[in-house]
Amino acid sequence: MSDHTPTPDITLFFLGASRAIRIAWLLEELNLPYHLVSSPRASNGLAPDEFKSQIPTRMAKSPVIRDGDLVVQESAAIVEYLCETYDLQGRLLPPPQERQARAKVREWVAAAEGTFMLHALAILYARWRLPKAASTYLAEMEQGLAPNVHNDLNWLESELADGRRYLVRRGGDEGDTRGVVAHHDSDSISAADIMMGFSVDFIFARDLGAQGGAAHDWPNVRRWLHGIKQREAYTRAVKKTGYTL
Structure with a gap:
């Protein structure tokens, strides 16, 4: 991390076989450390209630990230937040001049x-x-x-x-x-x-x-x-x- 990049405190709430792989992948591309709270799907194909109870949003859907005291849900919103906050070199989201x-x-x-x-x-x-x-x-x-x-x-x-x-x-x-x-x-x-x-x-x-x-x-x-x-x-x-x- 450079002196100008915030220090991440990221938790990813990850449901198996879901869109959440996008967020884990993006975090790995940016070499950002993160804590993983994960669960496989229940036998009915849905998220187990115990896992959903840990997700800090009303919808309790995955993916969700918590970064310090900030919670972001929805894949595209998470991707944009992580790029704009931590991808200051514009690797994954080109800067405005491009x-x-x-x-x-x-x-x-x-x-x-x-x-x-x-x-x-x-x-x-x-x-x-x-x-x-x-x-x-x-x-x-x-x-x-x-x-x-x-x-x-x-x-x-x-x-x-x-x-x-x-x-x-x-x-x-x-x-x-x-x-x-x-x-x-x-x-x-x-x-x-x-x-x-x-x-x-x-x-x-x-x-x-x-x-x-x-x-x-x-x-x-x-x-x-x-x-x-x-x-x-x-x-x-x-x-x-x-x-x-």
Whole structure:
């Protein structure tokens, strides 16, 4: 930590097989120390009551962080808070002078939940909640919802078509005479990859709208996803938390 960076006192409330892996991964990328309060899911797939009772929010959902006396919930809000507070070199969230890259990162951070997970969860909730009497309509319902997910993945596929390893190119803004910040590669990881990585992994793992998703479908997306999951920070986060999907 530099003299200008606050000293972290971070606790991460981590539910197994959840979005919380994003936060553990981001903390590892920033080399921030943190205390882990974790739990596997109960047999019904939900968070156990004992674990929920420890989470200091009304919703008692994971992920949540507590940093000193500050509590932050919701994945995107946590990511932005941690980047703005501790990523003072702009590794994961580009600084304001990198206008295009910063806007693009924030676009993907928003899309991870507001587009990709929104469309995928519609299918998952239909599987969970459709009355048995209507179960014969499930396949037709999924077929009707799947094009939304296909469109999302097609968008991501096109963005990655130039072979980049990570979602957002850095630097090169008009008026930014520095170009890429000196300590960054133009093709480097950002909060966009961390937020989007879980969403896409979840879609493929649960086959949510990606039916028939053979290896040749969305090859750039699959290449990108495989690559980001090889990062040391990601593997450390998985090992520390016991995460599986």
